[in-house]
Amino acid sequence: MKPGAEQMNEHTPKTLNVLIADDHAMILEMFELYLAGVPDIDVRTVPDLPAALDAIDGHGPFDLVLVDLDMPGMDGLTGLGKALQRNGKKPVGILTSNPASRVVDEVMSLGGAGIVLKTASLKNLANEIRFMAGGGRYLPIELVEKRSGRSSDDSEATLSKREFTVLELLAEGKLNREIGAALSLAEPTVKMHVKSICKKLGATNRTQAVVVARDRKLI
Structure with missing residues (x-):
């Protein structure tokens, strides 16, 4: 040795x-x-x-x-x-x-x-x-x-109908430009919806947002 x-x-x-x-x-x-x-x-x-x-x-x-x-x-x-x-x-x-x-x-x-x-x-x-x-x-x-008991309650912010649609397309693995084309939305608008979805679901990125949504049986 x-x-x-x-x-x-x-x-x-x-x-x-x-x-x-x-x-x-x-x-x-x-x-x-x-x-x-x-x-x-x-x-x-x-x-x-x-x-x-x-x-x-x-x-x-x-x-x-x-x-x-x-x-x-x-x-x-x-x-x-x-x-x-x-x-x-x-x-x-x-x-x-x-x-x-x-x-x-x-x-x-x-x-x-x-x-x-x-x-x-x-x-x-x-x-x-x-x-x-x-x-x-x-x-x-x-x-x-x-x-x-120092944090907010367990109720989650409600996703809008448009956000649900964007979330479903995120779950399919579509990119922002593809989501925009499918929904006739500008890419910056799609980015805004993705940011809002992440915030409401407590996720740090789009992948985590999809995981959280599936855990909560939202999609």
């Missing part, structure tokens, strides 16, 4: 084995692309709860499991309990977009490791994963404020 190699190994971060389950392919792709550049996190992805439970049985327990709140097989938070049971004593958290205060309370009371918001920036995802995998219980600050 080279001099100093043993000392280097002592400080080499342990690779965390993480399972992410979500029925939105674009979400899984975003997470995979981001985490591919994180050397101490090895991620496996699956599309629903049954596949997650199979992965835990076959390749787990994982250092952290993240399950989408609304994907097939979850049956509300029943799926969280199943995943917690199957993953032994290792942590399981929830993926969602805009949970009600009641849901946040239930996740934490059931022993969930926390909640990761799909609408949040990915720049903090690795640290959130490390925190939960290390035994911490994570809630974004906006959910902490919601639980304490």
Whole structure:
């Protein structure tokens, strides 16, 4: 062994084995692309709860499991309990977009490791994963404020009929100019509608807006 190699190994971060389950392919792709550049996190992805439970049985327990709140097989938070049971004593958290205060309370009371918001920036995802995998219980600050009653209520701003139409075309993957051509709108007008949709849904970009809308069964 080279001099100093043993000392280097002592400080080499342990690779965390993480399972992410979500029925939105674009979400899984975003997470995979981001985490591919994180050397101490090895991620496996699956599309629903049954596949997650199979992965835990076959390749787990994982250092952290993240399950989408609304994907097939979850049956509300029943799926969280199943995943917690199957993953032994290792942590399981929830993926969602805009949970009600009641849901946040239930996740934490059931022993969930926390909640990761799909609408949040990915720049903090690795640290959130490390925190939960290390035994911490994570809630974004906006959910902490919601639980304490300092934030606005859970009611969402209503999309206009035109915004719904634009949102449906966004979900089809159409560009602004294509949406403008389909609806006889100028491209700056389409951009204005997209900005309004993102603001009302609490999303930071058009992709997240589509994910949030699907989570809320708006499209």
